[in-house]
Amino acid sequence: MAEITPIRTAAEVALVERFEDLKDKLPGSGEIARGRDEAFALIAAAGLPNRRVEEWKYTDLRSAVREAAPLAERPADAAALVDKGRAFAKVDAVRLSFANGHLVAERSDLAALPAGVTVTPLAAALAEGHPLLAEMGKVAVAKGNFALALNSAFMMDGALIKVAAGTAVDKALHLRFVNGGASPFATAPRIVILVEDGASVTVHESHEGVGTAAYQANSVVEIVAGNGTTITHARLNAEQADAIALSTLAVTLGAEAKLTSLGAVTGGSLSRHQVFLAFAGEHSSLTLGGATMLRGRQHADTTLVVDHAVPHCDSRELFKTVIDGEATGVFQGKIIVRPDAQKTDGRMMSAALLLSETATMNNKPELEIFADDVQCAHGATCGELDDDLLFYLTARGLPRAVAEALLVQAFLGEALELVEDEAVREELVARAEGWLGERT
Amino acid sequence: MLQINNLVVEIEGKRILNGLDLSVKAGEVAAIMGPNGSGKSTLSYVIAGKEEYEVLDGEILVDGENILELEPNERAARGVFLAFQYPLEIPGVSTMTFLKAIMNAQRKAREEAELTTPEFMKRVKAAAQELHIDQEMLRRGLNVGFSGGEKKRMEILQMALLEPRFCILDETDSGLDIDALKIVAEGVNTLRDPARAFLVITHYQRLLNHIVPDTVHVMANGRIVRSGGKELALELEASGYADYREQAA
Numbered sequence: 001m002a003e004i005t006p007i008r009t010a011a012e013v014a015l016v017e018r019f020e021d022l023k024d025k026l027p028g029s030g031e032i033a034r035g036r037d038e039a040f041a042l043i044a045a046a047g048l049p050n051r052r053v054e055e056w057k058y059t060d061l062r063s064a065v066r067e068a069a070p071l072a073e074r075p076a077d078a079a080a081l082v083d084k085g086r087a088f089a090k091v092d093a094v095r096l097s098f099a100n101g102h103l104v105a106e107r108s109d110l111a112a113l114p115a116g117v118t119v120t121p122l123a124a125a126l127a128e129g130h131p132l133l134a135e136m137g138k139v140a141v142a143k144g145n146f147a148l149a150l151n152s153a154f155m156m157d158g159a160l161i162k163v164a165a166g167t168a169v170d171k172a173l174h175l176r177f178v179n180g181g182a183s184p185f186a187t188a189p190r191i192v193i194l195v196e197d198g199a200s201v202t203v204h205e206s207h208e209g210v211g212t213a214a215y216q217a218n219s220v221v222e223i224v225a226g227n228g229t230t231i232t233h234a235r236l237n238a239e240q241a242d243a244i245a246l247s248t249l250a251v252t253l254g255a256e257a258k259l260t261s262l263g264a265v266t267g268g269s270l271s272r273h274q275v276f277l278a279f280a281g282e283h284s285s286l287t288l289g290g291a292t293m294l295r296g297r298q299h300a301d302t303t304l305v306v307d308h309a310v311p312h313c314d315s316r317e318l319f320k321t322v323i324d325g326e327a328t329g330v331f332q333g334k335i336i337v338r339p340d341a342q343k344t345d346g347r348m349m350s351a352a353l354l355l356s357e358t359a360t361m362n363n364k365p366e367l368e369i370f371a372d373d374v375q376c377a378h379g380a381t382c383g384e385l386d387d388d389l390l391f392y393l394t395a396r397g398l399p400r401a402v403a404e405a406l407l408v409q410a411f412l413g414e415a416l417e418l419v420e421d422e423a424v425r426e427e428l429v430a431r432a433e434g435w436l437g438e439r440t
Numbered sequence: 441m442l443q444i445n446n447l448v449v450e451i452e453g454k455r456i457l458n459g460l461d462l463s464v465k466a467g468e469v470a471a472i473m474g475p476n477g478s479g480k481s482t483l484s485y486v487i488a489g490k491e492e493y494e495v496l497d498g499e500i501l502v503d504g505e506n507i508l509e510l511e512p513n514e515r516a517a518r519g520v521f522l523a524f525q526y527p528l529e530i531p532g533v534s535t536m537t538f539l540k541a542i543m544n545a546q547r548k549a550r551e552e553a554e555l556t557t558p559e560f561m562k563r564v565k566a567a568a569q570e571l572h573i574d575q576e577m578l579r580r581g582l583n584v585g586f587s588g589g590e591k592k593r594m595e596i597l598q599m600a601l602l603e604p605r606f607c608i609l610d611e612t613d614s615g616l617d618i619d620a621l622k623i624v625a626e627g628v629n630t631l632r633d634p635a636r637a638f639l640v641i642t643h644y645q646r647l648l649n650h651i652v653p654d655t656v657h658v659m660a661n662g663r664i665v666r667s668g669g670k671e672l673a674l675e676l677e678a679s680g681y682a683d684y685r686e687q688a689a
Contacts, residue, residue: 387491392528395488396598397516397546406541410532410581 028126039152087206101187116167122158180211209240239267255281294327458662474659517549519605589620625650
């Protein structure tokens with residue numbers, strides 16, 4: 001039988017060349033280098049994901065990525081770049097700053113970390129073979145994922161964060177990613193957060209673009225949460241309007257643990273945020289949610305895989321998407337309930353509001369249930385602003401644009417109100433108002 | 441104050457108003473009664489500016505200005521207020537936020553200064569008390585989880601706060617028990633003013649025992665077929681609308 005040689009796009013060919021070029025210069029040797037090779041082998045074999053790949057059906061990277069941008073080097077003016085970032089500026093937090101994916105020590109509170117928190121820069125950790133690296137790649141349902149594999153092949157910096165057992169961290173950690181440059185670049189930062197038994201921590205994550213050239217970001221945050229842990233996570237995508245931004249949150253949640261991860265997306269020409277979560281212990285709960293606001297020709301994808309492998313866990317997902325112009329939203333949410341995961345309670349909702357006739361939403365909720373004593377529900381809606389509501393509001397004196405903004409705010413508010421941290425919530429709400437204010 | 445001349449309106453090709461003429465003076469409370477399907481609610485929507493109705497002919501003058509080309513919010517700024525038969529629920533928008541937004545939007549349209557928060561609170565509190573609306577309701581999403589009576593009281597509260605010059609009450613009595621009806625009617629009666637006119641649309645005479653009209657108009661088949669004083673309402677209560685249906689047909 002003849003061997004089939006797939007046709008490679010220019011970007012795919014360049015990606016292979018870049019990896020061959022770089023692999024000996026990236027931090028880490030031995031097992032780490034072998035890990036990079038293995039991860040890249042997946043990419044070399046399959047190429048960029050495209051619409052023929054089920055998980056990427058609605059987000060075709062092969063056609064979106066025309067060129068593979070070179071991996072960003074540490075910018076010479078890294079501190080100045082970080083200083084251009086505005087996200088969560090008013091939020092009281094310990095900051096770890098990243099310029100084009102590289103940790104910027106002079107803009108990070110490494111010397112003022114809260115008690116019980118340790119941070120190791122990833123580049124150094126990879127070079128020395130740090131023991132915490134063993135916490136990477138633990139989520140089974142994320143294995144083989146393109147964005148995760150790409151990050152694993154190219155990861156150049158980031159941080160290993162450990163929250164010691166029993167520590168209630170009194171200040172939020174803010175992972176501040178600021179991207180910017182005068183020529184195209186790619187990033188591959190990796191964050192691993194080990195939260196030991198009984199610890200609790202709040203993590204805010206912001207991604208901003210402040211440069212002039214289009215870039216390709218691909219960040220991965222992994223959280224390994226022990227028993228009895230509480231993790232509160234909020235995330236903002238305010239990437240540059242011409243950026244392609246992939247991001248992954250991969251979580252293993254121990255017993256009697258609680259994780260909340262909420263976010264807002266306004267940036268990127270194409271973005272995809274993936275959450276892979278595995279329940280590894282009983283009586284744990286998960287809340288995921290977000291508000292996505294798109295216009296122009298933006299494309300934003302939210303993809304979730306929640307793996308209920310053990311009994312007695314709850315998961316709640318609430319995602320709101322507002323789409324204007326010719327933009328496209330994607331929501332893919334998969335809840336897997338394994339045979340042993342009795343008494344699972346899972347509820348997933350994705351609601352989209354289309355503000356123009358050329359806006360598109362693709363909703364794909366999936367339940368895979370192999371246990372028989374569970375409660376699972378999912379819903380997906382897609383609609384326009386209600387004419388009767390608009391008439392009611394305008395008849396009371398609100399100009400049409402104000403009435404529309406009020407209804408959109410109310411729609412998004414349901415997801416944003418879940419954010420517990422008041423300062424973060426206010427900023428996300430203000431960004432939603434700002435986005436509405438820019439509507440013409 | 442309100443002058444409607446030869447109003448002809450269709451929706452989806454179906455004629456609803458058929459050359460309607462109506463005049464309401466400042467200080468007057470005019471009632472419109474009529475059988476179901478006679479076009480009463482359509483008339484209220486067309487005055488307020490609902491989009492899907494097609495006005496084929498005629499004019500609606502408020503203080504001499506034809507308002508047909510104006511947006512609903514522009515009509516509101518000129519003092520037109522419609523109390524809805526079925527007030528809508530808006531989850532996620534607190535009643536307080538909403539009240540402040542509508543009051544300030546109208547003030548802005550009239551080039552008046554925005555209300556300060558204490559002034560706003562003072563006005564809302566006073567008006568709410570009069571209508572037996574408690575503070576807890578004001579914190580909830582607009583009309584969310586409100587009973588039929590509570591929704592109608594909330595409409596009257598908005599009317600009191602916006603101080604419109606021309607008020608339309610569309611079947612405000614529907615779904616109200618007698619106690620709720622009395623509260624709503626009292627709320628309306630306190631707003632009666634020589635400079636303000638009311639158009640009270642109702643199917644039943646009951647509401648007019650509590651809001652006593654100066655004039656009563658009978659509507660059938662999309663036009664006013666008879667006009668008279670308040671005694672006309674009593675006559676209709678006794679005889680029903682059968683005569684008018686035949687007349688219209």
